[in-house]
Amino acid sequence: MHSVSAAPALLVAVAFSLPLIYLKVRSVKFFHGVSLVTTVSVFLLTLHVQHYIISRETPIVYRMGGWPPPLGIVYEVDALSALLATYTALVIVFIVAYSYWYLGEDPGTPYYYSLLLGAEAGLLGIYYTGDVFNLFVMLEVLGITCYGLVAYYRSSREAVEASFKYAFFGAIAGLLYFVAAVTTYASFGNLTMGFVAAHTRPLLRHSYQYFYQFIDVFTWGNITGAVAVIVALSLWTFTFKAGVFPNHFWLPDAHPAAPTPISAVLSGLVVNAGAYASIRFLYTIFGVYDPLSQFYHLSPYFSVVLSFIGAASAVFAPIMMLIQRDVKRLIAYSTIMHLGLVFTGFSLGTALGVKASLYHILTHAAGKALLFMSAGVAVEASKTRRITDLKAVGRLNPLVGASVAISCFSLVGLPPLGGFFSKFALYQAFIEAGRFELTAVLLISSGLALLGYFKIIQPILFGFPPSDLNTSKLRELSLWTSLLPLLLLLIVLNPITVEVLLNEAAESAVLAGKYISQAVESYISYIREVQLSPGG
Template identity: 30%
Template sequence: MEQLLNIPAILAIAFAGSILVFVTHLVLPRLRTAVVLLLTLVPAYLVWQLPVDSPMVYFSLGGFDLSWGTNPYSRLFSLLIAGIGVLSTIYSLAFMKNKARLGFFYLAFLATIAAMYGIVFSQDLLSLFFFWEIMTWSSFLLVIYYRFENQQAGIRYFVFSAVGAYALLTAIVYLYSFTGDLSLAATFRVIPQLSTTQLSWITVLFLLGFGVKSALMPMHVWAPDAYRSAPSPFTALFSGVLSKMGVFGMGLVLFKFMGGLEPGHIIREVLAWMGGITALLGTFYAVFQTDAKKLLAYSSIAQLGYIIVGLAIGTPMSVMAAIFLALMHGIFKSMLFMGVGSVFHQTGSLDLNELTGLIRRMPLSFVTVLMGIITVAGVPPLGGFVGKWLLYESLITSNHYFLVIVLFTSSTAAFLYLYRLIFSIFLGQEEREFDHIKEVSWVMWVPMLILAGMTLVTGILPGIFFGPIAEAMQYLGFPQIDWQMSVLFNPWGNQVDMLSVITSIATVFLLGLAFITWKNFRTTRYVTTKDIHTSGEMPTENENLTYAIDFYRPFERAAAPIFKYKVTRMYASFAENAEHLFDLLRHVYTGNAQTYALYVVIFLVILIVFSGWIFGIQI
């Protein structure tokens, strides 16, 4: 094991593993499950064991010097990938059972995980870009897993990713024109010598590239459909971890590259407001969704808005909040997608207007989704509260008054869609058509409950995340940050003691539960949901008493003037505009290799002709 503890070995195992799974599926389908498990657990275990200061690995490829290495920042994200990667793989074993093209599925699945390891371990821009593209490709393959009906979503995802990738590539080439060396270390040395304009361009290009993956508005268009289309185990990984790669990159750019971009810089403020607006609009869109996964997709967009706000503000506390929220989002969004995926697996539906009353059929999925929504809502004592608290306090103490209002409004409106999600699926009238539904197998609920447990642990002892985050932030150039295991405090010295909170909540809750259960235990009866108070009328067996369609009609009416016109119409025109854009792009992407070759030539000619003007250098 010792000699395997280095990055090339891990990446080799991870990438070779994805191909091996594919081959195994072709040759010996029976062994597939075992091989998949082994090839996810081994790299994850090696990443876990990898020391923070493992030696850098240098090698040369095609005239470029590549280097891979670990640091506290990449370790933090690699553990997130490993954790969620393993859990979603285990979940997928049962979810994907008896589905078609499993070799293809696991090839892309494991390749995505491997590529994400590659991204966080890259110490030079070229390998970062290389792994970034592998990640895009393999995740694209999973978005179009259910082929035909999802082509639109897949193409949309791919086009936006391609735009992001070109932005990244341009930024990298631009930087290379100054450094002549692609390693991060050399880049950091050169950056202080660049002019402000040059720096701003590089920052904006990088942020564009990373912003696409984290679905920052207005680059979010691909996300709802892509999240919706991918199989649920992958959506958990997609929204939980893959979108964090954008956050990972943004953190690198905003703090490591652009040390000169002091807090309060215009780019930071604009980015923060973009994040804030993403959070607000994402939430409002989510309120009006009727598809569970799409609702969660918009919620995911909104939550990433919070994270980006924290990163953009750039005070130690806000960055702490952002990274904490990023980890929490990885946990709670994968768990919500898994929970909703379980419902889909058992009932074959994601329609909030159709599903109802599953709580007694699928209690464990209910608990998962319940813990998930409490975490998203940021209600104490679960971990979501810690992140939200840190973010709000950091905004208030750093004079971002209106931004904090925007975020507060967004997170209050989040209650709407969260309640709708859990109410429509699990609560409400129990219908006969769902009587035969059973809880999912333990292979699926164990990962979900592990994640649910994590939300409780991080709520009581957020310090287990604060420690690694503080180290990562030191790597990003922040001074030593004070943190405590379970006490949150802001720069003004005000605090929240999570242990007192949990003491109070747990004591009262347990006493209350004991009281209400013990009192009249024998004479407390269960009655069905048809046996309700209806002012004297007896509802018949077939009477529809479910309140689900247009659940938030009053809110929609109230919010309509703010959106100027009806929300549905806004979607239509939005979709129409987007389609026009894609139509335009279709003329660019003709599908003809000759045309693409022509583009490359034209691009090179432009580069050569205008190189002096663009890069300020002579060839």
């Protein structure tokens, strides 16, 4: 199962070689080609992993360097992480195609792609890793590449300032997560997610007695006190990465300042890493929503805290959307709103809630990437980001017009599109959990957001077509190949196609039994082969 480990490593190896090639090859097209080939092959690798997981129905444990879990690092991939990783790899392929249109002959292209491939490696690593500390390293890989990409327009005041703010608070967030990881090791005595999860579930002992006699040696400190520190610090970091309410301050500056394809990556994909890591920590590792876990009694508090931060960002962000003058900034605020909805979804603690959250992550990623990319066409054509000065590109190129309209409708949640189904799933989950105040939040935020999105649709579709526009650039093939598939994806993302995947993913998040047993089994089978009493 080398696809798991090779996908991020391949990206990194290509990123390593790009500056070296740049010394000899000065043709910018070459770098576009290499990046496209790399991302497509990485997508195929992740697809292979996805296929394998769905057919086997158990998580894969890939032992890095062949070492069994607590000694070495494992990549543990279950349906949840495989789904997100595959989806990320898919969207990045289109973003690379769009970058070809967007960057053109920009001489900074090798650096740009080096950083972009690094960011993809970071995302895939975050989804695949089964080790608490490795997650820190991958978060930092993702972080540093994103800071660099935000500062790509180095002569723009706001880009550099936004990048500094993002990087500075990102560094603090990284340090706090480092403390959380170290505390995990200090109290649990190991860093493997599956092992830590096993320790938090004493009730599993009756059913898996055989496992527990092997892993009991890996405990050390008082885990109750430690978990408070770990969860507080790591949740701070993850909400920072996801850009939800108390830690959203960097997002409206950083996302618009980046080049448009990077805005799509940041808003559509990078924020998901925070949501994913929160789900992984709260559900799988510490099991605050798992009745078998010793922290189950904390679930009401977590429910309140998470739904509060989610609801606060879902209500606050669309209000901010209404007063924005900058189109990319408006879209960035809508990201905060959608991530807020995702957080409310998994704050419920039910399988339906997690499923709705994941569904919303998928539809939001496609919709947001498409909206940024198509609105970016208008921004490029009009040479300004002021909404009122945007030119009616939609009337010259029907694809762009359709993309803007459809992505906005999907993000609002209009019926035949993916966004409708994900919001409906969220609605169902809230009703099922009896949280009617959250349904009110959902409806209010959608209503407010509709007004906000209409501010974008209006000038791009219904403005007067300007005469001085260079239309040939609007008809390039790479624009079509990047926008059209995402457009189709938004239409295809309906319950019929993704129900199975989402169910599997949600189930694997909520029921951590298989995740734990795979990790522990991997240690036991190895140690038994060596015929050695551990520590001898």
